Amino acid sequence: MDPQRHAARGPAERGLSIVVPAYNEAHRLPDTLPRLIDYVRQLREPTEIIVVDDGSVDGTSELARTLGRAAGCLTVLQSPENHGKGASVRRGVLAARHPHVLYTDADLSTPIEQAARLRAALAEGADVAIGSRRLAQSDVQVRQPWLRGLAGRTFSRFVSLCLLPGIRDSQCGFKAFRREAARDLFRRQRLTRYSFDAEVLWLARRLGYRVAEIPVVWRNDPRSQIRLMRDSCGMLLDLARIRFNCWTGRYGLGRISSSSAPDPQR
Ligand SMILES: Nc1nc2c(ncn2[C@@H]2O[C@H](COP(=O)(O)OP(=O)(O)O)[C@@H](O)[C@H]2O)c(=O)[nH]1
Ligand SMILES: [Mg+2]
Numbered sequence: 024m025d026p027q028r029h030a031a032r033g034p035a036e037r038g039l040s041i042v043v044p045a046y047n048e049a050h051r052l053p054d055t056l057p058r059l060i061d062y063v064r065q066l067r068e069p070t071e072i073i074v075v076d077d078g079s080v081d082g083t084s085e086l087a088r089t090l091g092r093a094a095g096c097l098t099v100l101q102s103p104e105n106h107g108k109g110a111s112v113r114r115g116v117l118a119a120r121h122p123h124v125l126y127t128d129a130d131l132s133t134p135i136e137q138a139a140r141l142r143a144a145l146a147e148g149a150d151v152a153i154g155s156r157r158l159a160q161s162d163v164q165v166r167q168p169w170l171r172g173l174a175g176r177t178f179s180r181f182v183s184l185c186l187l188p189g190i191r192d193s194q195c196g197f198k199a200f201r202r203e204a205a206r207d208l209f210r211r212q213r214l215t216r217y218s219f220d221a222e223v224l225w226l227a228r229r230l231g232y233r234v235a236e237i238p239v240v241w242r243n244d245p246r247s248q249i250r251l252m253r254d255s256c257g258m259l260l261d262l263a264r265i266r267f268n269c270w271t272g273r274y275g276l277g278r279i280s281s282s283s284a285p286d287p288q289r
Contacts (some may be wrong), residue, residue, distance in 0.1 A: 036146065038121030039071075040071050042126040046079055047289040048081075055131050068200065071121065075115040076101045109160075109216050111273055133196070140237050141197070151208075151227050151233070154190070154237060154239035155237060158238040161239060182221045187224055191268055214261050215248070217261075218261035221262065
């Protein structure tokens with residue numbers, strides 16, 4: 024592993040890109056975007072907000088442009104068709120310009136102020152810092168409905184058993200990356216729907232990036248777009264796809280140099 028890559032990082036890394044995947048979010052953006060814009064204004068460092076509209080049919084893009092016009096820090100990337108949350112996060116992350124890249128769900132179930140916790144972990148040497156609802160210090164103030172919560176916990180446990188030992192919550196929609204790590208990981212990403220988080224974290228470990236799981240606040244917004252039965256089955260199939268993609272060389276892992284090989288301690 025390259026020690027330079029993991030050295031503590033200082034003020035050179037000022038600058039934050041916030042990516043918001045948005046599928047039919049016209050009902051939530053009037054609350055979400057002003058909160059994000061207020062937050063980035065307070066930071067006093069280079070910032071941008073990238074809304075990725077994934078083929079919405081409710082005027083999400085137009086509304087985002089209107090809400091962001093005065094702020095001058097908001098970009099809207101619009102896809103004509105729906106490609107999935109994973110595809111949209113990828114598009115936003117690859118367009119990001121600042122050294123810290125964070126993605127958040129449009130409902131801000133994790134308040135954006137929690138970004139400071141993830142960025143502190145990046146500043147201390149992590150390449151990837153993931154929000155978690157399942158650590159002792161996590162503060163879940165409004166829970167998901169019990170069936171949705173049970174499905175989420177079961178999936179996370181399954182991911183932890185099969186792919187990501189030691190990671191308690193792979194699915195929280197609030198994650199931050201150092202930009203170079205993000206570009207490397209999201210260029211390799213293949214899954215376009217909800218399991219992309221697990222895929223990106225699995226790739227991060229395989230490539231020797233340092234992943235930190237950080238407790239965050241969570242206030243669930245009940246207006247979920249996930250369709251439990253359909254999406255749960257698809258997500259389980261996706262986990263098998265990660266193994267398949269690995270065997271068939273689709274992640275380009277054969278090109279990992281010995282200096283970036285996975286750390287067997289993790
Ligand atoms: N781009 C994209 N985003 C999606 C899609 N489905 C959901 N999202 C986004 O994913 C995020 C999480 O969705 P949400 O409904 O809050 O899911 P939950 O809280 O996990 O039940 C939101 O920002 C949605 O707009 C999709 O098909 N494409
Ligand atoms: Mg949500």
